Amino acid sequence: MTRREALKAIGLAIGTATVGLSGVSGLTSCSQEKKRLVFYFTGTGNSLYVARELGGENVISIPQALKNGELEYEADEIGVVYPVYGHMPPNIVKDFLKAARLKADYFFAVLTYGNNRGASPEVWDEFATSCGYKFNYITTVLMVDNWLHSFDMNEQIKIDKKIPEQLERIKSDLAAHVGGMDEITDQDRQFTAGFLQWTGMNKEDGFKYEASERFHIDPDKCIECSTCTGVCPRGNYEYGSQGLTVSGQCDYCLACIHACPQKAISFKPSDQWLLGPERNPDARYRNPNVSLNDIINSNRQ
Ligand SMILES: Cc1cc2nc3c(=O)[nH]c(=O)nc-3n(C[C@H](O)[C@H](O)[C@H](O)COP(=O)(O)O)c2cc1C
Ligand code: SF4
Ligand code: SF4
Structure with a gap:
């Protein structure tokens, strides 16, 4: 064979x-x-x-x-x-x-x-x-x-x-x-x-945002742990001369905001009703049967 x-x-x-x-x-x-x-x-x-x-x-x-x-x-x-x-x-x-x-x-x-x-x-x-x-x-x-x-x-x-x-x-x-x-x-x-x-969405484009317009990184809270760079399936987080930045096509999976251990990532304000303020900025979620490494191994670019 x-x-x-x-x-x-x-x-x-x-x-x-x-x-x-x-x-x-x-x-x-x-x-x-x-x-x-x-x-x-x-x-x-x-x-x-x-x-x-x-x-x-x-x-x-x-x-x-x-x-x-x-x-x-x-x-x-x-x-x-x-x-x-x-x-x-x-x-x-x-x-x-x-x-x-x-x-x-x-x-x-x-x-x-x-x-x-x-x-x-x-x-x-x-x-x-x-x-x-x-x-x-x-x-x-x-x-x-x-x-x-x-x-x-x-x-x-x-x-x-x-x-x-x-x-x-x-x-x-x-x-x-x-x-x-x-x-x-x-x-x-x-x-x-x-x-x-x-x-105003359509089925062809679905959830498609420019990540820099949706997410804010608080440099005072960020400890540069690289979790966000690992969990993003589009590879949108990068370290550079400006420090950590986020940009690129975003599917809005929310992996980054949920996984950040410092809650250093937040939503930028939006005038779209769908994207209103968070219900509880102190609460985050990961399925209890799945580890952070599992998500990183699944999504890392
Ligand atoms: C961008 C986005 C859109 C969502 N839209 C819906 C929805 O229309 N209806 C719904 O019941 N849940 C919706 N959810 C919730 C997720 O489908 C649900 O929590 C899912 O189990 C998350 O799966 P995951 O943990 O594998 O990412 C949405 C979540 C996200 C991030
Ligand atoms: S996951 Fe949070 S704390 Fe870690 S590098 Fe990204 S923004 Fe900073
Ligand atoms: S992890 Fe998901 S929500 Fe966060 S920037 Fe990447 S694609 Fe967008």
Whole structure:
């Protein structure tokens, strides 16, 4: 068996470099088992936690796959896990699906969200179809809402969102290769249409900001620990002659502001209602099953 055939057999990248930073090297599937690969993007760990629950060690960070140009994969089952942003996929997830060449008998997507998912499964279905993929199963998981503009993280973590029960349902659906997506009501569709209308956003651009216009770094609080440079999937934080600066295309994943140990990063004021002042500037969030290093290893550029 050639190296290429061997990699194909265990469902790894059929490209130049093969193993991402997310533990794919630890593949444990035996030849009788379905080979499942789970791609994920995360800002604060929820989606990584879900990806690991569904994919074990066979999880691949989307920012790392893009960074390393590892874009060709084949497996029996391929999943994508990501956080819903205004009912849309993050731009980096869209970048990946547009560029990747994925082959599988069964595709599934699991969308994490915190409060209102709207018609997000349909939004993914439409986008994936435009990229030439038919996702057999699309579902959602309600988790902590990391949207600091509206939610106090200290309050969010107290809410029992029944995550284990949701994951059990998804695991058994996947084991049975269930098809279809979550039921979407007309009200869900109205939420999504209303969100786009009220914010003036469109599905093509999604959440796309210039990072320097959204984030302020307080030099008196910053201890130059490099956490923000590590967790940003767009590599927007840099040390230079001006000290630490932030600039570049921002997906608004909030990884930087949540992960800064000094709370030295804050939002710049905005006149858009969506981007109002933080609910609690003293509260930050990371999924309790995910370490800071996990997020850095997932996102570092
Ligand atoms: C830019 C942005 C937009 C969001 N939009 C929504 C939304 O429309 N509906 C919702 O329920 N949660 C929304 N959330 C919350 C996240 O989807 C949710 O907390 C998710 O589980 C975070 O996943 P992560 O920890 O993997 O980053 C949004 C969060 C961010 C950062
Ligand atoms: S994470 Fe916070 S303290 Fe650390 S370098 Fe960035 S801004 Fe400074
Ligand atoms: S600047 Fe912050 S919010 Fe924007 S992409 Fe980087 S980590 Fe995410």
